[in-house]
Amino acid sequence: MSKMRAAVLTAPKRFELREVPVPIIGPEDVLVRVTRTGICGTDIHIFNGHYAADKLPLVPGHEFCGTIAERGENVRHLAVGARVVVDINIGCGNCFWCRHNEVLNCAEVTQIGIGRDGAFAEFVAIPARLAIPVGASISDEILALTEPVACVVRAARKARISFGQSVVIFGAGPIGNLHVQMMRLVGAAPIIIADLSADRCRMALEAGADSAISDPAELKATVLRMTGGLGADIVIESVGNRKLYEQAFDLTRRGGHVAFFGITPPGETVPIDILRTVLEEGSLKGSVAGMGQDMYDALTLLSHNRFRTDDFTKASYPLDAIQEAFESLGDRPQDLKTQIAIAA
Template sequence: MGKTMKAAVYEKPGKITIKDVPVPEINDSEVLIKVTYTGICGTDWSIYTGKYSADKLPLIAGHEFSGTIAEIGKEAIGLSIGDRVTADINMGCGHCFYCRKGETLLCPEFSQLGIHIDGAFAEYVKVPWKQVHIIPEAMDMLEAAFIEPTSCVIHSMKALDMKAGSSIAILGSGLGSLHAAAAKQRGAAPIIVIGRNKERLELAKKLGADIVISTEEYPNPVARVKELTNGRGADYVIESVGTSETYEQAFEMLRPGGTLAAFGITGDDDFMRINPAKLVLSEKKITSSCAGVGTDWSDAITLISHGRIDPKPLFSKIMPLDKMEEALNLLQKDRSLVKIFISPVVGSEVVDL
């Protein structure tokens, strides 16, 4: 395009600058997307604080986005200028052992848009055309910007392979509420969500939780989960907080023979203590997932567009691009807020959702 655009550039830990940068130039295998909305993820806070991807700075972060196609490379098939789209952010080399097995997330050259390479906290973002998903008419652009986190939850549920009629405990009431919605679709009962914030726990009920447990009332919720499951513990447990303490609680509230899904990301120096004898004798199983990829994205689009998962109760605010840093800090200050969307097209007003 040979033009400039506004972008929120993470210059270094603790510093974001709103500045004019060149509009990305696409090659024949890429498309340029005019951004409508980009959701703020916990990963964006980790990048801001230097906990994650500090070696990639300066960087335009932002990976949960929707927009319209502005330019198309010559190799792109099935796409048109003006299409409403989002894009799978996960990219592998395409030829290594893992990529050839369809395990893109394990590729040694794995990279994510907005985390390792420039993303969507900007007016435009470029992506490989094969990563692009067209948004159905039944889905609005805010929902489309929430496909990425929904795909992550779906990927986790697939790894868990939960059976209908099973009990599940979910630690965390942010994305944990979305896990509850997905668990309801798979026929889980009861669905127990554990969290600290009263407003978030109420949202978890709206999205599918049968029972919520406040850690203000139950600082160690293990005994309460066992009480609710006839003393056994839950058939399945999802850890969606990301601390050593909650991982250890998750293992303890899991029944013998049950499965724990590791979802929350901890720091590099955090460790989970497990007694190996207890693990062996109880035949508990642990699985893990780190992102939604491939068919997880099309499944997320199907579930949202047909109303099987309604993420809108989690949507808190829309804020303009030039308030990027303010929005990040607001999410840390007010834990009743779940999802704030940044938009380069809304002017200067903050919109409450």
């Protein structure tokens, strides 16, 4: 095939389904025939023009799985027809940051579906070293969740969660729900989630949260009550709201930790009380994307049913309905994840 169908975001809030050339691969690359691609919060930011606007026109999509359709002449470890998921973070592979699994800090980094064309298309070309082979026992619907699960794996790793530590999570959307499940897996307790949506709070409770707060006025009192008046060991902001980041510091105990995760518009800042942070030995850590071993760990957890995925695999749209899929997201809070079915 010389042509393929691709959903091209030509301007904010406007997809065009186009016939475009199938990507040409190099000797170290593979061509992946995409089967499923999830819609991520980052994709929504791109769709709305809040992120990566300078990259348009762009084929977004980075939460995907597929099969190897073609391999470069130097690729030996992947067979044509093999099922794969993909680490989307492409660095130089040689610098200090790449060697330490901090690829996003590489000076040459780009991300599939964010900095270059991605997987809302029938095919995508990737470096073969970033393709992770998988068996036949896991469905495409669950397999396409590997990348977002890798993000919460990395966030937990960066925050250094310990058994019995209390956690507050801002946001009960798809990534917030995954944060809840990740916190249960690593032994955090209690787990408190805050979201304005009562429906999403209910789903977070079903996923394992100990308390879900939809009334902001009740949040601080609940956190203090459930932590013996101390405040939370860790607060994870997964919405990307400056005011919530400010509130996170107020909910954290002395010596506690704020995990920066939600993406805000460029240039957003929050005031930090330097003296308090020094005297109380507080800390913060940023985390945004799973990469390297995070992807392998996420795949292992999903393969062994460590995450409840039913609410993530209900909503599916064909590629030619991608505009409708994006525009209807706000009307479907019960659908934690919407996936685009691209090939059988």
